[in-house]
Amino acid sequence: MTSRPGRRLTDAERLAWLRLARSAHVGPRTFRELLRLYGSAEAALDALPGLSRRGGDRDFRVFGHDQAEREMAAAARSGIQLTALHEPDYPPLLRETVAPPPLIGIRGLVDALHRPAVALVGARNASIPGLKMAGLLARGLAESGFVTVSGLARGIDTAVHRASLAGGTVAVLAGGHDRIYPPENEPLLEQILATGCAISEMPVGHEPRAKDFPRRNRLIAGLSLGLVVVEAAERSGSLISARLALEENREVFAVPGSPLDPRAAGTNRLLKQGAVLVTGVEDVTGVLAPLVAMGPQRLGAEEQDRPAPVEPADDQRARVLDLLGPVPVAVDDIVRQAGLSVATVRIVLLELELAGRVWRDPAGGAGLL
CATH class of the missing domain: 1.10.10.10 (Winged helix-like DNA-binding domain superfamily/Winged helix DNA-binding domain)
Structure with missing residues (x-):
């Protein structure tokens, strides 16, 4: 296994990171700002009540020590590895995003997160040609050495995961690792874990809500060198994934579809806006090959000067x-x-x-x- 940069947290440090990440109003950006200012999660936790009080909230409560211990124990029982932002196993491309989650739960083969990856997403009510195209692209990418990334949803996502099991695929979950949506894909997830992995930023037991799916989509985009939209109607969640990929300077690809099929309206619009047209896997691999050769850039946020x-x-x-x-x-x-x-x-x-x-x-x- 290739050595990866970064330092593993102690159990006490991991507990403090979890408490800070789960405290009210502490999103990924705020987490990193607190770490930059105070140098450690432990020091940031001590500062939280005073900061929120000065901001106008006198009832702020830090996420409890016992709560965090219970969450860590539940993760361990489920075989979930809680991995922090600057640890060696954290996905390097995700680390480079604007607001990477401070902690992610990983189940399966961690190495899948350190190979070149391509996201493939699309409609839940996909057409037969769309499902076939998703499978062809997924198999072709696997044969070219890429891991596929998708959201374990019905339709295109399911076709992508199934077609790329042999080469490894990453399922990004909107809920906790024990709250799979849709439930009928639980057997597929078990197959995925044999050669790939599943990740989530949510705690064990978290039921996915509507607002959690765009959060999941940002992880799908962030894990990948590029994102392929196979079928997407207007107002599709796949178009949100494409927008998020563009915001992270990822390559966006789209498969053209019939102008008479509403399931292709979103992908056709992406093509008008400049997405790379895809009719075969070589359209994707040809664009991404130079990026694979470059490798991920190293983030130095943890090494920046810390202001008082x-x-x-x-x-x-x-x-x-x-x-x-x-x-x-x-x-x-x-x-x-x-x-x-x-x-x-x-x-x-x-x-x-x-x-x-x-x-x-x-x-x-x-x-x-």
């Missing part, structure tokens, strides 16, 4: 708050208009976010809730 946390004055908080509204504003614009340092503005936004008073858009801007 500051406690802004009340008037500084007020100046930042006055500049916020329902439409997100870029941090640079807030810094310029408020006449404050970047560090001061970032800590004020962190306080407000932990108090549940602001939200952050994909570009990092902040808006009032």
Whole structure:
């Protein structure tokens, strides 16, 4: 097995990472900001109550030690490896995304996450030609040395996983590892684990909700060098995956379909917008071969200089708050208009976010809730 960079967490550190990641209003971006400011999850946990109180929430509760221990024990019983962002087993391409999950649960063969990967997604109510094309592409990619990534949904996802079992495939779950959706794909998942793996950022026992599927889609896009949409209607979740892939500078491919079939409306629109047209596996491998040769870039966030946390004055908080509204504003614009340092503005936004008073858009801007 090839040596991978990174340091494995101790059990105590992993518990602290889990507590921080599960605490209220701590999303992936906020998690990394807290780690950057305080140097460790343990120190960030100590700082959370004060930060949220200064942001306006006096009832903030950190995710409990006992709760985290129970979650870790449940994961261990299910054969789930909880892997942290800077550990060697964490998928390198996912680590390079804008907001990678601090912890992911992995079941199956971890090595599948460290091979070149291509995502294939599409309609749940897929046509017979669409299912056939998905299978042909998946088998061709496996023969070319790629792992396939998909969401274990009905239709195209199922066809992709089945066709690429021999070469290895990754199933990205919207719920916990024990809450498979759809339930009829549980036997397929067991087959996947023999040669590939399944991952989820959700705890054991978490039932997938509608809002969890776009979160899953960002992982599908982030794990892959490129994303192929086989069939997608307008307003399809597969188009969300394509947008997320573009935001992460991944290659987007689309299979053309009949203009008379509404299941092809989304893919045909992607082609009009510049997606790479796919009629065979060579259309995908030809574009991705140079990217495979380059390998993933190394993220140095954990090695950046750590600024000393500051406690802004009340008037500084007020100046930042006055500049916020329902439409997100870029941090640079807030810094310029408020006449404050970047560090001061970032800590004020962190306080407000932990108090549940602001939200952050994909570009990092902040808006009032």
